[in-house]
Amino acid sequence: MQDLQKDNQKEATEVTVPNNFLIKLKVKWGLESMLQVVLILIVFTLTGSTVVYLRKALFLALGFDADTDFWIKAVSYLVFVFPAYQILLLVYGFLLGQFSFFWEKEKKMVRAIGRLFKK
Secondary structure: OHHHHHHHHHHHHHHHHHHHHHHHHHHHHOOOOHHHHHHHHHHHHHHHHHHHHHHHHHHHHOOOOOOOOHHHHHHHHHHHHHHHHHHHHHHHHHHOOOHHHHHHHHHHHHHHHHHHHHO
8 A cells, every 4th residue: 555655656746847847947937827938948949940950051051061170160150050049039939929038038148248248
């Protein structure tokens, strides 16, 4: 009987762990619903996947291969792909109704980067 109770407790814990993670994100991000959390995670997923394809296409168009120096790839990534990621966050955020969330995050990031260059 005790083993059965332990198994039931274990199953209950396994089910609630992901839920706790989503609740923590909801609180941390100051969101109103779990749907917003899910939509924001979808935006991050879509943006990351799209950037992978863009990077591959960019590097192919620039003629980069395995012999291309890492620093050239890194600079190209920062100049082209990083801004594309930020724009895609806003686009996908807009399409999924979460533009204001991502717009606020973008403004915070720009201010933080600006502070780095002021010092």
